[in-house]
Amino acid sequence: MQRIRSWQTGWQLLKSSCEGAAKHVNTSPATSRCYSNLPPQGPGSFGLLFDIDGVLVRGRTLIPEAKQCFRNLVDSNGKYKVPVVFVTNAGNCMRQTKAEFLSNLLEVEVSPDQVMLSHSPLRMFNQFHKMRVLVSGQGPVEEVAHNLGFQDVVTIDMLRDAYPLLDVVDHSRRPKDGIPPTKGLPPIDAVILFGEPIRWETNLALIVDVLLTNGNPDNVWSSTRFPHIPVLACNMDLLWMAEAKNPRFGHGMFLVCLESLYKKVTGYDLKYEALIGKPSVVTYNYAELLISQQAERLGWTTPVKRLYAIGDNPMSDIYGANLYNHYLKASQRTKAQMQAKSGGGGVDPAAGTVDDTPKMTSAELGGGSVVFGAEEDLPEGCSSILVCTGVYSRDQQELPTEPTVTEHRIFHGHRDFRFDPSLTQPSFVVQDVKEAVELVFQQEGWPLE
Amino acid sequence: MQRIRSWQTGWQLLKSSCEGAAKHVNTSPATSRCYSNLPPQGPGSFGLLFDIDGVLVRGRTLIPEAKQCFRNLVDSNGKYKVPVVFVTNAGNCMRQTKAEFLSNLLEVEVSPDQVMLSHSPLRMFNQFHKMRVLVSGQGPVEEVAHNLGFQDVVTIDMLRDAYPLLDVVDHSRRPKDGIPPTKGLPPIDAVILFGEPIRWETNLALIVDVLLTNGNPDNVWSSTRFPHIPVLACNMDLLWMAEAKNPRFGHGMFLVCLESLYKKVTGYDLKYEALIGKPSVVTYNYAELLISQQAERLGWTTPVKRLYAIGDNPMSDIYGANLYNHYLKASQRTKAQMQAKSGGGGVDPAAGTVDDTPKMTSAELGGGSVVFGAEEDLPEGCSSILVCTGVYSRDQQELPTEPTVTEHRIFHGHRDFRFDPSLTQPSFVVQDVKEAVELVFQQEGWPLE
Numbered sequence A, B: 001m002q003r004i005r006s007w008q009t010g011w012q013l014l015k016s017s018c019e020g021a022a023k024h025v026n027t028s029p030a031t032s033r034c035y036s037n038l039p040p041q042g043p044g045s046f047g048l049l050f051d052i053d054g055v056l057v058r059g060r061t062l063i064p065e066a067k068q069c070f071r072n073l074v075d076s077n078g079k080y081k082v083p084v085v086f087v088t089n090a091g092n093c094m095r096q097t098k099a100e101f102l103s104n105l106l107e108v109e110v111s112p113d114q115v116m117l118s119h120s121p122l123r124m125f126n127q128f129h130k131m132r133v134l135v136s137g138q139g140p141v142e143e144v145a146h147n148l149g150f151q152d153v154v155t156i157d158m159l160r161d162a163y164p165l166l167d168v169v170d171h172s173r174r175p176k177d178g179i180p181p182t183k184g185l186p187p188i189d190a191v192i193l194f195g196e197p198i199r200w201e202t203n204l205a206l207i208v209d210v211l212l213t214n215g216n217p218d219n220v221w222s223s224t225r226f227p228h229i230p231v232l233a234c235n236m237d238l239l240w241m242a243e244a245k246n247p248r249f250g251h252g253m254f255l256v257c258l259e260s261l262y263k264k265v266t267g268y269d270l271k272y273e274a275l276i277g278k279p280s281v282v283t284y285n286y287a288e289l290l291i292s293q294q295a296e297r298l299g300w301t302t303p304v305k306r307l308y309a310i311g312d313n314p315m316s317d318i319y320g321a322n323l324y325n326h327y328l329k330a331s332q333r334t335k336a337q338m339q340a341k342s343g344g345g346g347v348d349p350a351a352g353t354v355d356d357t358p359k360m361t362s363a364e365l366g367g368g369s370v371v372f373g374a375e376e377d378l379p380e381g382c383s384s385i386l387v388c389t390g391v392y393s394r395d396q397q398e399l400p401t402e403p404t405v406t407e408h409r410i411f412h413g414h415r416d417f418r419f420d421p422s423l424t425q426p427s428f429v430v431q432d433v434k435e436a437v438e439l440v441f442q443q444e445g446w447p448l449e
Helices: A007-024 A064-073 A095-106 A120-124 A141-148 A156-162 A200-212 A251-266 A281-297 A314-342 A402-406 A433-443 B007-017 B064-073 B095-106 B120-124 B141-148 B156-162 B200-212 B251-266 B281-297 B314-342 B402-406 B433-443
Strands: A046-050 A084-087 A132-136 A152-155 A190-193 A231-234 A274-276 A306-311 A381-387 A428-430 B046-050 B084-087 B132-136 B152-155 B190-193 B231-234 B274-276 B306-311 B381-386
Touching: A046 A281, A046 A433, A064 A095, A064 A433, A084 A281, A120 A141, A120 A281, A132 A141, A132 A156, A132 A200, A141 A152, A152 A156, A156 A200, A190 A200, A190 A251, A200 A251, A200 B200, A200 B251, A231 A251, A251 B200, A251 B251, A274 A281, A281 A306, A281 A314, A306 A314, A306 A433, A314 A381, A381 A433, A428 A433, B046 B281, B046 B433, B064 B095, B064 B433, B084 B281, B120 B141, B120 B281, B132 B141, B132 B156, B132 B200, B141 B152, B152 B156, B156 B200, B190 B200, B190 B251, B200 B251, B231 B251, B274 B281, B281 B306, B281 B314, B306 B314, B306 B433, B314 B381, B381 B433
Parallel strands: A046 A084, A046 A306, A132 A152, A132 A190, A190 A231, A231 A274, A306 A381, A381 A428, B046 B084, B046 B306, B132 B152, B132 B190, B190 B231, B231 B274, B306 B381
Antiparallel strands: none
8 A cells, every 4th residue: 555654754765765776776675665555466467657758768869778678568579568658748749740759769669549648638528629729839739639629729820810919029020010900700718728839928928818808809808707718738847858957848837927927917816627637637547548448459358457657757757646546546445435335235444444635636637527448447556656867866856856845845736736745756766767667577577578 | 417325325214214105195086186295386397207108109109199299398499398208118129219219209309318218227237237147138138238338248049059958948949960069158147137038938948047057057956046146127017008909918927927937946036136117216216317417408407396207007107106206205304304413403303203104125226226316406206197098098997907906906016016005096197198298287387388
């Protein structure tokens, strides 16, 4: 059972486990803390979730251990031995493009069905698909939106074109030679934030305009238009690791700007209808669906019992995997309770155990109103494995890792997530992705080669 | 003659004698409220401070009443009847350019000496002139910085070029074909924020990098580098009026983003060494110096007694004029105290009045360490006149005007300014700039035509 301990103690253990990681990941008790309720079982019982940035690549550069690791993950025909899904918070691209990028770098075939971007669960948000949505991001955002099922898509550039007086921060883009006519658009029903845009000043201004005018920027701003039209955001990552020595800004930083400006102007908190991408539960739930589909294609006849999520970001990958693990445990308790009730017997003692974990917020669940897949086939648990090749590293723990947790002052998670320090504690800490996969196969009692 | 005295000493005395000017403001009738302590006097006793956006123009479009108003302000030779200074928070341009723009629109000659941009007082901040400064803004920022006296100027583009791995939000600007070499730069000593830049993601990321690395982005981020290197910001305006129906984003919105991101990453508040531009006292103090110089050129032999500041933004123009009026009143009391003391007599009862207003913050003073001009020649008061052709309008008072003040919930001023609602109350409210100038001449008992 995964126990929740005081964070300070936990962090001390984490540190000592990381220090030892380079030497004996698999042998030291400190470095290999395993879920006691997830005993090793035979093949066919687990799946792997890989983060990409900071785990497999930094920017466009491959992390060397990743290639060897994936060579071991496929058989002589290039077929994966276990279900593998790449779960990234990137969102300004197509799954196909990301799959090709990974195939080239890792030198194994990666299919688009194995790639999950931050916005992928939006495919299941049918209630928004017929709405007129304003999309924010960069790259092929319009195509991404259509592929996800959105039928009436407005881009920021279309909005600029329809209301040419709005975007005036850049002097060189201001209207010249008189006032251009406002063509206008039918009202916008919802805003979808796919990923970090470029020219933040433009997107920030136009999104605030849309929120303060009930979707029609030709209206007068009004703070009485609250709650505003729905806002759905994908990818809350504040920081991520590219080639630079220090972390780079992610979409989470754009969201911080939008929240701060909206609050400064109106006095109200911006409200999200859904927050999608790691660490939201809805994202792991969807990833699990993809894992199950792969398991079926592999010919596995029993449901996947365990997931292992490998990532570099304690606030995103680790927090998310642990939150999903909480969700799975809670589902099991509920199921046991239901069975006990329907069987007419007494309440199952395990299910009757008082739950000492706080209830999940709507943001943590991702705002999703559905559970994808068959509930009875949900895995038993999800383990989190932290690697030291990205945002988290042993050489540089000051920011954004240690003080985040120990001082309890800096919180790099999203505003709408309660900060539960225990959820940033990984099940395991290893040096890199190769060590992570070796550890998993050892845990499962399955020789990797 | 320009005399400089210690600001700190003066300010200590000022703090002890500051008294609430809001008491002097009559609240009705709404359109013509006058300072009872500023009785009309003869010609040669006043000067005019004009805001530009929302008062004379909206975007590039002249507000019609402005032309007629300025026709009345000059004699048949085109010479101004009274000293006139244009005090704008714009800063992404040169004074010469702004003067030419105004001359063309208003059809009267406007000299660069009459134009004050938000950064103009930086000319007096000698202590920073020899430092290596990173400048943020758009347009000719490097030239602006050199003209103000800064000798060692680094632009954001120079920083991007020296550290090519830093600016990666825009996928199309990321390094391609391998990792480009980091050329580096000598450490940056201070950051000067002139005005709203373009590509906010780039400036936000690189400024945060500089602050977290003690001016050398090749260092590792560290929250122990606090307090960070000095940051000086010009123009805090949150919103301003261009041609669009609703307010547009000003540099104040960029500052909100920078403050929010810095705090999210480090847990610390961003610290400003100076906040320059309306409503800071240092800006009005500098404007008064320009008014005095013009009065001298007009052949006036007595000091200017009153200033009238005409603007459209309660949080900037009106707040600033009223704050400066507080400062002037306090200076007079300090002077009276000093005279009473040096004369060997008892303390002046007026000067000894207990101060019931909150002390001005360093931000409100603008962070300036000097007072420009001769203290004994300071005007007696500064009246604020609000026009309804810009941010404030009688038809649309919901945002960002009335609730700002009455509900005390939305605060459109800068983070570092305490919010004194009485300072957003103008001495007078009129429809437009023409009515404003007519009112002033009527107050002064001087026929305008």
